[in-house]
Amino acid sequence: MIAMEYPSDLRKRLFVEFEGEQGLDEGGVSKEFFQLIVEELFNPDIGMFTYNDQSHHFWFNSMSFENDAQFTLIGILLGLAIYNSCILDIHFPMVVYRKLMGKKGTFRDLYDVDPTLMRSLGEMRDYEGDDFQEVFGQTFRIGYKDVFGNNLTHDLKDGGENIFVTQENKLEFVDLYADYLLNKSIEQQFRAFRRGFLMVTSESPLRQLFRPEEIEVLVCGSKIFDFQALEKATTYDGGFTEDSPTIRHFWSVVHGLVEEEKRKLLQFTTGTDRVPVGGLSQLKMIVARNGPDSDRLPTSHTCFNVLLLPEYSSEDRLRDRLLKAINYSKGFGML
Template identity: 65%
Template sequence: MFTYDESTKLFWFNPPSLENEAQFTLIGIVLGLAIYNNCILDVHFPMVVYRKLMGKLGTYLDLADSHPVQYQSLRELLDYEGDVEEDMMITFQISQTDLFGDPITYDLKEHGDKIPVSVDNRKEFVSLYSDYILNKSVERQFKAFRRGFQMVTNESPLKCLFRPEEVELLICGSRNLDFHALEETTEYDGGYNKDCCIIKDFWETVHSFGEEDKRLFLQFTTGTDRAPVGGLGKLKMIIAKNGPDTDRLPTSHTCFNALLLPEYDTKEKLKERLLKAITYAKGFGML
C-alpha cells in the first residue's frame, strides 16, 4: 500500500498498489481516531499528506521532503544554464514501473512524447510532473484515505483551527524531547521511588544518552519516538521493579508506557543492559 524511503524515513502512497480502496479508507480512519483519542502513532508521512488532508494540492516544493531525489533533479533542470532541449533531451512523457517492474509511460500533456522540454517550457514541465507525482498518480488511493480520515473528523473544526503542521503534531507527536520533564512526571511501582539509588542512576544514564539513543529508549518504552502534544511531561511513564539483580534485560509494556526494570547492582550494568534492550528491541524473541 505504501513505499518507504530509507533516507527520509517517510512513507508515501504506492501508485501501482493492488489493494482496494477500503484498505486506504481504513488507514485514514485510524489517523482520525488517533486525533480523537489523543494517541500518538508511529507512522510518518511527508508534510504534503497533511496539506492534502486540509484540502490543498501537492506542488513542486512539497517534493523536497516527499521525493527528495526527484526534487533535486527538477531543481537542477530549472537552474540549468545551458541548452535544455539539446543537452537533456527530455519530453513531456515520463516513465515509471508498475507493481511487477514493467515500464509504463504517462504523457504529462497531450502528445507529450513529441514535445521537448526547453528553457521556455521547463517550468510547466516541473509543475505538471510534480502534480502527477503528488496528486494524479495516487488520486485513487488518497481519495479513499482522505474519506476515512473525514469520517472521523468531518464534524470537527480541524480545517478551521489547525495548520497541516499542527495536524501532524496531533497524530505523530513532537520531535522535541525534554527528558527532564519526563523525569518529573514519571511514576514508580513495585517498591521503587524517585529516591532509590537505581532510579537516580537510571535517570543519570538516560540523560547522558545521545539523541538517537534517547529516541530508541522512547520507542522501546512507549512504542513511538515522539512526544505527545504538550511534551514528554504529558506521557505519564511508569517504572516498575522487576526483581533483584539479574542478567535479564529490561522489558516494557508499550500500551501502558511501563518500563520493567530489574534492580541491577551497578550503574555500569544498568547502562549496558538498558542499551542492549533498546538497541535490539525489534521483533519478537525469548530470553
C-alpha cells in the first residue's frame, strides 16, 4: 500500500481520474470518488459495520471478516476528506470522533450506538427496589449473537457467570458493559481505523485545536440549513438568471419547504444532506435550464452540485415536479 511507504503523500491535494474517462478533476471527480468508496465500504453486505435503525448510526462490527487493512483504509478516507474539503455521507456516532481524539467510549455514549440497550442499562442503574436480583436476574456474563445467529457469551469480569448484579455492584456492571461494547469488543478494528486516520492527520493541529464535534463537521458537514445564504451564493446556467421567472418560482418553493424536504433537496442536488464547513454559502450550487416546460422531473449532477430544471410554466407545476423528484427519484435523477 502506497500509504504505508509514503504517508506524507496522503497530505497532498488529491486528483482523481477514472479510467476511460476524460476531464480535469476540479473537485467533482474527487467528490464522486469519495462517494463511491463510502457506498462500497458501508454496504451491509460487506459486513464491516452494523447499522442501528433507531439511532441511524453505523458502528464497527466486532465480528467482521475483513482484515485490518480495510478499516485502515476507512480511517485514511476520513483524513483525506478533511484535507480535500470533501463532505462524506458517513453516519458515525459522536463517540467515534471522541475515540479518534484518544478518548474512550463511556455509558453516556451508548445512546447514539444502541438506544435500546442504553435505556435497559439506565433502568437497571436507576432501580432502587430491594428486589433487584429478582427483577433483573442478571450476572456479569452477557450474551450476544454472531453473524450466523449463534448464541455467544462474554464474561465482563473473571467468573462473571457466577456473579450476580446487585444494588451494590450495578454501576460496575453498567460501566463494564459499556466499556466492552464501545472499546474492548472493537479494539482491533478501531485501532486499524485510527491508524489510517492518523496517517493523514498526524502532523496537523486537529487534536490540539479541534473538539470531536468540530472534527465531525469537518468530515460530514453541518446540519444547519441557511437557504437564504444558499440563494445568494447560487449561480445560473443554460439561459437562466436570478431574475428568470422559473428561478423566482424555484426559490419561492424552496423557502416554503419544511426542513425535511430541504434536506432531501440538498441530498438530491449534492449527494449529501450535510452542509459544508462555512455554511451553505460555500456550496457553489448551479441551477441550469434543461429545456422548455415539460412533464419531465428535475435532475442533477451531484458531483458538481448542478440542478437541472426545465423551464416550468408556473410555480405550482415547479413545486409538483420538484417534490416528486426529491421524494421518489433517488438513484434515477442523480447523475
